[in-house]
Amino acid sequence: MTTAVLNASSMLTEFAAAIATGEIEVVDLTHTLDPDFPVIILPPEFGQCARFRMEEISAYDHRGPGWKWYNFTCCEHTGTHFDAPIHWVSGRDLPNNAVDTIPPEHFVGPVCVIDCSEGSKTDDDFELTPDIILAWERQHGQIPEDSWVFMRTDWSKRSGAEYLNMRKDGQHSPGPTPEAMRLLVDDRNIRGFGTETVGTDAGQAMHYSPPMPAHYYLHGAGRYGLQCMRNLDLLPPTGAILFSAPLKIKQGTGSPLRVLALVPKEAANG
Numbered sequence: 001m002t003t004a005v006l007n008a009s010s011m012l013t014e015f016a017a018a019i020a021t022g023e024i025e026v027v028d029l030t031h032t033l034d035p036d037f038p039v040i041i042l043p044p045e046f047g048q049c050a051r052f053r054m055e056e057i058s059a060y061d062h063r064g065p066g067w068k069w070y071n072f073t074c075c076e077h078t079g080t081h082f083d084a085p086i087h088w089v090s091g092r093d094l095p096n097n098a099v100d101t102i103p104p105e106h107f108v109g110p111v112c113v114i115d116c117s118e119g120s121k122t123d124d125d126f127e128l129t130p131d132i133i134l135a136w137e138r139q140h141g142q143i144p145e146d147s148w149v150f151m152r153t154d155w156s157k158r159s160g161a162e163y164l165n166m167r168k169d170g171q172h173s174p175g176p177t178p179e180a181m182r183l184l185v186d187d188r189n190i191r192g193f194g195t196e197t198v199g200t201d202a203g204q205a206m207h208y209s210p211p212m213p214a215h216y217y218l219h220g221a222g223r224y225g226l227q228c229m230r231n232l233d234l235l236p237p238t239g240a241i242l243f244s245a246p247l248k249i250k251q252g253t254g255s256p257l258r259v260l261a262l263v264p265k266e267a268a269n270g
């Protein structure tokens with residue numbers, strides 16, 4: 001065995017021990033899949049995303065005396081979920097662009113968290129701009145290449161109608177500007193972008209040029225999205241490692257998933 005192999009195996013042993021002792025905390029960034037959890041609503045001329053539904057097959061009864069189980073149905077984009085490049089027209093022809101063909105090592109990696117919770121408290125349409133990203137970098141260092149970047153808004157503390165925040169002109173929720181997405185994707189070369197809101201884009205992002213810039217730029221460059229997350233307020237600005245593996249749906253455009261962050265105990269927020 002080479003030294004590198006010995007080092008990697010002792011790292012994994014230490015890693016397991018640190019999880020067991022709580023030196024590394026596992027923070028769950030996932031909402032419970034529940035029929036009441038809101039899904040995105042598109043204008044009525046378009047197809048719609050289905051909510052999560054559960055149907056009991058048996059419950060230790062005449063339909064199956066010794067076991068309980070359910071059938072469930074939902075959209076690929078229901079609840080806390082992953083967006084693959086094939087989800088957007090800008091990423092439709094890229095190689096390895098679906099959830100079943102993305103290299104699995106892309107599902108484990110570092111995450112930077114930009115706190116936009118103060119601004120989002122008073123402005124439902126709060127924008128993540130290049131100025132905010134550059135100010136974050138002056139404090140925490142440049143966003144490392146191939147990192148996830150999360151926009152914390154505390155939006156996950158909302159529920160019911162407050163979550164989608166639908167008005168006559170559509171949804172109102174915070175998100176990134178086109179310029180912010182170009183900085184993150186083209187200049188910082190991030191792996192993906194994640195939010196607490198129903199999508200990676202702002203509620204009113206159809207009015208940007210291009211419309212839905214997070215989807216357009218991320219997926220056009222083969223990068224990923226995560227949305228409907230919670231507990232971003234428990235993450236440090238840097239130093240956490242994300243585990244975010246979607247279901248292996250053949251040519252799937254996304255999927256609900258369990259998103260876990262590993263956080264060194266001394267760095268845990270809150």
Ligand code: MN
Nearest residue numbers: 077082083254
């Ligand atoms: Mn989605």
